[in-house]
Amino acid sequence: MRFDAVRRWMGRARSATADLLFPPACIACSTQCVAHFSDLMLCDACRGRLPLIDWPVCTRCAAPVPEAAGVRLACNHCRGDRLRFERTIALGSYEGLLRDLIVRMKTDRSEVVAHTLLELAWRELADALRALPADVVTAVPSSPWRRxxxxxxxxxxxxQRLAEKLGIPAATAMLQLRRNVPPQVGLSRSARFRNLSGEMAVRPTYHLQDARVLLVDDILTTGATCTEAARVLKLAGAAEVTVFVLGRTPAEQ
Ligand SMILES: [Zn+2]
Ligand SMILES: [Zn+2]
Structure with a gap:
């Protein structure tokens, strides 16, 4: 048996043992022993409670837009806006159980919540994600202290996970913060844009000649963070920027 085959076998044996000691449980309600759990550690009942987007949304910022008799009206959110990215794709509305899980994900060192939500996004949105114009996947930066x-x-x-699913490179360290940016929570919309202006940079080792970048964050609220990231990505040569988030705030906050 080759070494990697042995390692695979040991990995399977180890995870089977772990399943016996710690049966797979739903990350939301702890229901155990659901036979079909794999990467998606959510029971059907909890999955049904998630506010996954199935209503008309603005292609640019993923905010809900009214639709009357088949005519989609303009998005109030990004009319005359400073958003610098071309489009946004979001798994769900940032409320209810999805909000609870995203908040938990921020401090979940096991990363089970992140892996489950990404797996769910892939199952719900694979066709749309595969159709995106994307050459490389990157992530909004956070401060080393916060990490x-x-x-x-x-x-x-x-x-990283999304890049693996799409079969394109991940460059998760491409963007960096120039200083520890104060948290955005509690700031007004225009203050959020001001708070971030000039605070991100593309590491000089990356050359983005006309690259189409898929930018990942956990949530999108005003779009200030993703706008600053898109601005510096385009300064570095990116042709366009698409944003992927798990949660889109349902209304301006
Ligand atoms: Zn559950
Ligand atoms: Zn919009």
Missing amino acids: WRRGTNPPATLA
Whole structure:
């Protein structure tokens, strides 16, 4: 038996033992021993409670847009806006159980929540994700201090997984913060844009000649963070930027 075959066998034996000691449980309600759990550690009942997007949304910012008699009206959110990315694809609305799970994901060192939500996104949105114009996947940066304190960096984890699914390269360290940016929570919309302006950079080792970049974050609220990332990606040569997020805030916050 070749070494990697032995390693695979040991991995399977180890995970079978772990399943016996710690039966797979739904990440939301802890229901155990659901035979069909694989990468998607969610029971059907909890999956049914998630506010997954199945209503008309703005292709640019994924905000809900009204639709009257088949005519899609303009998006109030990005009319006359400063958003610098071309489109957004979101798994669900940032509320209810999806919000609870995304909040938990931010400090989940095991990364089970991140892997489950990405797997769910893939099952729900694979066709749309495969159709995106994307040459490389990257993630919004977080400060080294925050990564260390939380012990996890969900946007990078999601980006890495998504790149594997799409079969394109991941470059999760492409963007960096120039300083520790104060948290965006509690700031007004225009203050959020000001707070981030000039604070991100593309590492000089990356050359993005006309690359189409898929930018991953956990949630999109005003779009200020993704706009600053898109701005510097385009300065570095990116042709266009598509945003992927798990949660889109349902209304302006
Ligand atoms: Zn459940
Ligand atoms: Zn919009």
